[in-house]
Amino acid sequence: MTALQRLFKFHGGVKPAYNKEASTGLPIAVAPTSTRLVIPLHQSIGGMPRPMVAAGERVLKGQRIGGADGNVSSAVHASTSGTVVAVEMRLMPHTSGLSALCVVIEPDGRDEWIPRQPFDFRSATPTQTRDYLRDAGVVGLGGAVFPSYLKLNPGKQGKLDTLVLNGAECEPFITCDDLLMRERAATILDGAAIMREMLAAGQVLIGIEDNKPEAIAAMEIAARAANAAAREDAFKVVSVPTRYPAGGAKQLMRVLTGIEVPHGKRSTDYGLQCFNVGTAYAIYEAIALGQPLISRIVTVAGNVGKARNYEVLLGTPMRDIIALCGPLPDSDRVIMGGPMMGLLMPDDSVPVVKAANCVLVGSKKLFPPPPPEMPCIRCGECAKACPSDLQPFEMYWFSRAKIFGKAQEYNLFDCIECGCCAYVCPSRIPLVDYYRFAKSEIWARETEKEAADVARERYEFRLLREEREKQEKAAKLAAKTAAGREKAAVALAEAEKPAVTPEQDAKKALIAAALERARAQKEQAHPENVSNLTPEQQAEIAAIEARRAEIREMAKPHLRQDD
Numbered sequence: 001m002t003a004l005q006r007l008f009k010f011h012g013g014v015k016p017a018y019n020k021e022a023s024t025g026l027p028i029a030v031a032p033t034s035t036r037l038v039i040p041l042h043q044s045i046g047g048m049p050r051p052m053v054a055a056g057e058r059v060l061k062g063q064r065i066g067g068a069d070g071n072v073s074s075a076v077h078a079s080t081s082g083t084v085v086a087v088e089m090r091l092m093p094h095t096s097g098l099s100a101l102c103v104v105i106e107p108d109g110r111d112e113w114i115p116r117q118p119f120d121f122r123s124a125t126p127t128q129t130r131d132y133l134r135d136a137g138v139v140g141l142g143g144a145v146f147p148s149y150l151k152l153n154p155g156k157q158g159k160l161d162t163l164v165l166n167g168a169e170c171e172p173f174i175t176c177d178d179l180l181m182r183e184r185a186a187t188i189l190d191g192a193a194i195m196r197e198m199l200a201a202g203q204v205l206i207g208i209e210d211n212k213p214e215a216i217a218a219m220e221i222a223a224r225a226a227n228a229a230a231r232e233d234a235f236k237v238v239s240v241p242t243r244y245p246a247g248g249a250k251q252l253m254r255v256l257t258g259i260e261v262p263h264g265k266r267s268t269d270y271g272l273q274c275f276n277v278g279t280a281y282a283i284y285e286a287i288a289l290g291q292p293l294i295s296r297i298v299t300v301a302g303n304v305g306k307a308r309n310y311e312v313l314l315g316t317p318m319r320d321i322i323a324l325c326g327p328l329p330d331s332d333r334v335i336m337g338g339p340m341m342g343l344l345m346p347d348d349s350v351p352v353v354k355a356a357n358c359v360l361v362g363s364k365k366l367f368p369p370p371p372p373e374m375p376c377i378r379c380g381e382c383a384k385a386c387p388s389d390l391q392p393f394e395m396y397w398f399s400r401a402k403i404f405g406k407a408q409e410y411n412l413f414d415c416i417e418c419g420c421c422a423y424v425c426p427s428r429i430p431l432v433d434y435y436r437f438a439k440s441e442i443w444a445r446e447t448e449k450e451a452a453d454v455a456r457e458r459y460e461f462r463l464l465r466e467e468r469e470k471q472e473k474a475a476k477l478a479a480k481t482a483a484g485r486e487k488a489a490v491a492l493a494e495a496e497k498p499a500v501t502p503e504q505d506a507k508k509a510l511i512a513a514a515l516e517r518a519r520a521q522k523e524q525a526h527p528e529n530v531s532n533l534t535p536e537q538q539a540e541i542a543a544i545e546a547r548r549a550e551i552r553e554m555a556k557p558h559l560r561q562d563d
């Protein structure tokens with residue numbers, strides 16, 4: 001019995017033909033190792049890993065060959081043991097047909113692992129565990145390839161209400177998660193238990209579309225065991241209605257909890273975090289077994305005789321796994337992913353990467369060319385189908401007219417490129433192509449603008465520095481000139497002083513002698529009022545002096561010693 005959980009609806013969505021039966025008839029098989037593995041260094045969102053090996057080196061299975069670079073990046077590893085024959089630019093599994101740096105390995109057939117040991121995350125700090133997972137190369141395996149270590153953070157509040165495990169797998173043809181859940185349910189939940197502990201999450205809701213009854217049954221058995229181990233009812237399998245794109249993280253969180261995470265906000269702010277079931281499996285392998293991410297389950301389907309899921313070493317050329325399924329003679333294209341959101345490959349030699357959940361072989365019969373594009377009739381069907389609540393026809397109009405600012409005003413970057421709008425458009429307008437074009441143009445312009453800003457800042461800084469140096473030079477020169485002028489003025493004044501003659505010296509001496517005489521006379525002079533006194537006056541003065549002396553004698557005892 002699936003858990004009784006109140007379900008919520010998300011806006012829009014479509015019900016395409018699912019075509020999942022063809023690849024679910026057989027269990028997952030291990031794809032043979034190819035004669036050459038081409039492992040792109042850039043396999044996740046974020047910075048490109050630095051190469052850690054050179055041509056000629058021997059590498060072991062699981063050895064790190066690309067080190068994570070920057071805050072958002074994830075390591076890559078050798079998928080088997082062998083010799084690095086080149087580190088060079090190779091064609092990428094991308095519609096653009098561009099090349100990127102790859103490590104080319106010639107397997108030695110021994111498949112020799114690096115020493116592996118479990119990582120004791122309970123004794124490690126959260127940062128150490130996240131660093132470990134970054135170096136183990138674990139990324140989201142639902143197709144988004146976002147580095148998982150960045151999502152294993154409970155956010156500000158330090159805990160979460162709900163960990164959502166995404167087993168919805170809503171894209172047509174793709175069944176890799178379905179098969180993984182059927183065959184390895186217990187391991188997925190062991191990984192989920194590790195994530196739950198790291199995120200301090202309350203419940204774990206496992207959302208699976210109701211068109212996968214076997215997967216639901218297998219996960220329920222595993223959930224009962226996990227609940228028994230945790231001694232609580234934390235793990236719940238929830239069957240969700242089949243409606244594309246129920247497997248979008250936002251849509252699934254909305255269906256399971258009713259919470260709509262606004263654009264630009266983190267789901268952890270709302271007590272939620274969502275991981276694909278394949279990612280939970282990879283986290284278990286990394287933490288419990290010490291095995292980095294070197295392989296993934298890939299659905300090979302479409303125009304092939306025997307569609308199937310394979311466990312494929314990363315770096316395996318797509319043509320090698322297509323060959324295992326018997327491609328039909330009229331095959332004319334390879335798509336990585338499903339028909340709704342997948343990317344057309346430049347050819348079938350490109351390697352399987354972490355994002356490759358499906359290798360879909362196409363033909364004109366399977367995917368007939370769309371009828372010619374007609375003008376938009378503003379019927380509004382695209383807006384009704386959009387799960388992101390956007391106005392697709394407005395975004396189309398502005399993208400087509402290259403008025404990118406306006407397209408952004410209509411929240412172009414909220415578009416998840418699900419293709420629902422194009423699927424329902426009666427005018428058969430390839431709407432998503434217009435959005436991808438507009439997004440890439442905006443990114444290119446942003447990059448150019450950033451580069452131009454950096455160049456302008458550098459130029460302005462150089463001008464500023466040159467101006468400052470010029471001013472400093474001028475100030476130094478002015479100071480030097482002023483000092484020189486002062487020195488010259490002093491020298492000139494000295495030079496212009498009149499010379500002293502012997503006559504002038506004699507005159508000075510005479511003046512000084514006269515002044516000295518006047519001073520001596522002044523000292524010898526008596527006061528006018530006591531000179532030429534009569535004898536009576538002198539007797540009177542003597543009497544006065546005698547009285548004063550008498551009074552002084554009488555006052556002596558009353559005076560202090562120091563008076």
Ligand code: SF4
Pocket residue numbers: 375376377378379380381382383392393396421424425426427428429
């Ligand atoms: S569905 Fe197509 S025709 Fe209708 S409004 Fe949208 S873009 Fe225009």
Ligand code: SF4
Pocket residue numbers: 382385386387388389390391392414415416417418419420421422431432
């Ligand atoms: S592709 Fe974008 S605009 Fe179209 S339905 Fe999906 S989210 Fe909406």
